[in-house]
Amino acid sequence: MENRLRQMDQRKAEKMATVGRVAATLFNQKGYLETSMDDISVAAQLSKGGIYHYFSSKHEILYFIATSYMDLLLKELEQELRKMDDPLSKMKFIVFRHIDAYTRYTSEAKTTLHESHLLPPEFSKIYLRKEKKYYRIVLDVLSEIVGQPISKSQLRVITFMLFGMCNWIYHWYKPKGYVNPAELSEIITCIFSRGIIGYRGSKMND
Amino acid sequence: MENRLRQMDQRKAEKMATVGRVAATLFNQKGYLETSMDDISVAAQLSKGGIYHYFSSKHEILYFIATSYMDLLLKELEQELRKMDDPLSKMKFIVFRHIDAYTRYTSEAKTTLHESHLLPPEFSKIYLRKEKKYYRIVLDVLSEIVGQPISKSQLRVITFMLFGMCNWIYHWYKPKGYVNPAELSEIITCIFSRGIIGYRGSKMND
Numbered sequence: 001m002e003n004r005l006r007q008m009d010q011r012k013a014e015k016m017a018t019v020g021r022v023a024a025t026l027f028n029q030k031g032y033l034e035t036s037m038d039d040i041s042v043a044a045q046l047s048k049g050g051i052y053h054y055f056s057s058k059h060e061i062l063y064f065i066a067t068s069y070m071d072l073l074l075k076e077l078e079q080e081l082r083k084m085d086d087p088l089s090k091m092k093f094i095v096f097r098h099i100d101a102y103t104r105y106t107s108e109a110k111t112t113l114h115e116s117h118l119l120p121p122e123f124s125k126i127y128l129r130k131e132k133k134y135y136r137i138v139l140d141v142l143s144e145i146v147g148q149p150i151s152k153s154q155l156r157v158i159t160f161m162l163f164g165m166c167n168w169i170y171h172w173y174k175p176k177g178y179v180n181p182a183e184l185s186e187i188i189t190c191i192f193s194r195g196i197i198g199y200r201g202s203k204m205n206d
Numbered sequence: 207m208e209n210r211l212r213q214m215d216q217r218k219a220e221k222m223a224t225v226g227r228v229a230a231t232l233f234n235q236k237g238y239l240e241t242s243m244d245d246i247s248v249a250a251q252l253s254k255g256g257i258y259h260y261f262s263s264k265h266e267i268l269y270f271i272a273t274s275y276m277d278l279l280l281k282e283l284e285q286e287l288r289k290m291d292d293p294l295s296k297m298k299f300i301v302f303r304h305i306d307a308y309t310r311y312t313s314e315a316k317t318t319l320h321e322s323h324l325l326p327p328e329f330s331k332i333y334l335r336k337e338k339k340y341y342r343i344v345l346d347v348l349s350e351i352v353g354q355p356i357s358k359s360q361l362r363v364i365t366f367m368l369f370g371m372c373n374w375i376y377h378w379y380k381p382k383g384y385v386n387p388a389e390l391s392e393i394i395t396c397i398f399s400r401g402i403i404g405y406r407g408s409k410m411n412d
Contacts, residue, residue: 031237113377153384157393164374165367171319172366178359187363195401201393 016054016064019044023061024107032062032115063123066116069108070130072101077137087144088193094138096185098166103175110170135159145193150201158196165192222260222270225250229267230313238268238321269329272322275314276336278307283343293350294399300344302391304372309381316376341365351399356407364402371398 022044026035037058041048055061077097084090102109116127139159143150146158165188175181228250232241243264247254261267283303290296308315322333345365349356352364371394381387 031239033237034240154393157385157390158397160374160378161371161394161397163377164372165370167377168366168370168374171369171373179363184363187360188367191364191367191401191405192397193401194405195397195399199397199400 019051019054020065024065024111027111027115028107032118059120059123062115063119065108066112066127067130069112073134087141090141091145091193092185092189095166095188099181099185103181113167146196146199154201162192225257225260226271230271230317233317233321234313238324265326265329268321269325271314272318272333273336275318279340293347296347297351297399298391298395301372301394305387305391309387319373352402352405360407368398
């Protein structure tokens with residue numbers, strides 16, 4: 001009995017992942033607002049009733065995509081970082097995971113970056129909690145690399161600079177091109193850490 | 207007579223700029239594909255015939271927005287840079303102009319970044335020529351800052367890293383918040399130049 005329940009859960013999770021993947025592809029092609037549940041049902045080769053069995057609305061699909069993507073980024077991240085002493089290794093690890101997740105789940109990543117602001121408040125709250133947790137982890141590692149106290153505002157700017165470099169790759173980066181994800185992570189980590197080690201901040205106040 | 211023609215040109219340019227601005231706002235709110243010429247006509251308080259007097263299609267409006275924005279970034283850029291000896295001053299100048307243009311023309315900037323890939327080939331070709339020119343100018347300045355030969359691929363990655371930091375600001379930056387555009391340009395220039403001065407590249411081949 002327990003086994004059967006586990007199998008059902010497993011099947012449900014797989015179906016939801018499939019619908020999420022198909023929907024993310026459509027959201028990227030047509031935009032979230034212009035994609036209908038009908039479009040998703042056709043592309044997923046499921047009846048509309050079948051889709052509603054898993055998701056009660058299009059918002060719920062978007063929520064599923066965005067939170068699953070954040071969960072992927074966060075998965076065991078803190079545990080892994082705790083095993084490392086060197087903040088540079090931590091940064092390289094985070095940047096590699098970030099780029100690797102993007103290259104493996106490009107549609108989900110783009111949907112999360114571009115459409116998650118359309119989530120209704122009850123969903124948005126939970127999504128943003130995950131986003132903030134990730135942001136906080138990255139900020140703490142960067143603060144370690146800087147190695148001396150700088151203002152919160154400066155640290156905030158630095159953190160968004162790194163996110164900018166990593167997230168902007170969807171505009172230009174081809175994982176099978178002249179630089180692979182590991183090399184790209186290496187370059188970003190190398191240059192950015194050189195830039196912030198011992199950075200004393202500008203004249204800006206907190 | 208000449209005076210009257212100049213006045214007409216002036217009026218036409220102003221009307222086109224107004225339509226462009228209104229359309230860019232709508233493209234950001236609703237997306238380019240879902241915005242109709244009717245929507246633009248209502249928002250611009252012009253009859254549809256009035257709009258078609260200036261633009262023969264929605265694509266032409268998008269083309270106008272994207273190329274005007276690139277023209278703004280490129281305007282006298284090379285002349286100004288030629289006056290400077292120090293590559294760091296050049297970089298700071300470019301980053302400040304980039305951020306300043308973004309904060310003053312946010313809708314146009316976002317439309318250019320997000321929608322210009324939808325331009326039909328005949329328009330896209332001209333737009334991309336401008337984009338490439340800008341990219342080339344930035345790449346040359348960064349190459350000067352690095353100060354020693356590195357591979358083309360590395361230089362390309364470095365250039366896109368800078369564009370990433372600067373363009374990502376639309377996700378988080380509030381010009382009237384705790385850091386103004388001049389301070390933000392200062393921080394980006396300071397950290398990024400520290401990162402790339404004397405950078406010898408990773409093991410990656412060209």
